[in-house]
Amino acid sequence: SYELTQPPSVSVSPGQTARITCSGDALPKQYAYWYQQKPGQAPVLVIYKDFERPSGIPERFSGSSSGTTVTLTISGVQAEDEADYYCQSADSSGSYWMFGGGTKLTVL
């Protein structure tokens, strides 16, 4: 198994761009996924396969990948985007998942 590392917290003002990184040695070989979790709610998938956006997810959410780091970018952050964000990856056969420690996004 391997680890995924995220910053514990990121803070931005409304309208600015938030970038949340996730680092792991296996990320060049495996896709990354991003979830948003608001207090008391289940996680919601916001990015899959590094940069694909599920239907219903606002266009301000985007993903990118470079080497061992993937990045979730939220452009024009809104107050409703304040949440915990988790990156996740899996082994090639889908036999196990691993999660980053999570990043708390605060909208100032």
Next chain:
Amino acid sequence: QVQLVESGGGVVQPGRSLRLSCAASGFSFSSYGMNWVRQAPGKGLEWVSVIWYDGSNKNYADSVKGRFTISRDNSKNTLYLQMNSLRAEDTAVYYCARGGQAGDFWGQGTLVTVTS
């Protein structure tokens, strides 16, 4: 629409057992791998177990291996997690999630509290 509804959580003493269920609807349950993921109070997400669409393959996190058993009944569109020899550190909200490489739909979770 896709729905996943967990049940079976509760308060249990250390060493005892509990079985969680996840009732699926709105999609072809037998076509999807399914996972259990848990979240201890105030902590991050921890993957627990996966079962392939046909039940032919299962895997577990090291923290639960040998104590938890995942299963499914495709005729009932239901996923299960049998939890034995429960420990205080198993206290968490347990979510079921659809998907092989990632969870595209999640249930609302069921709380398991292990305490004496």
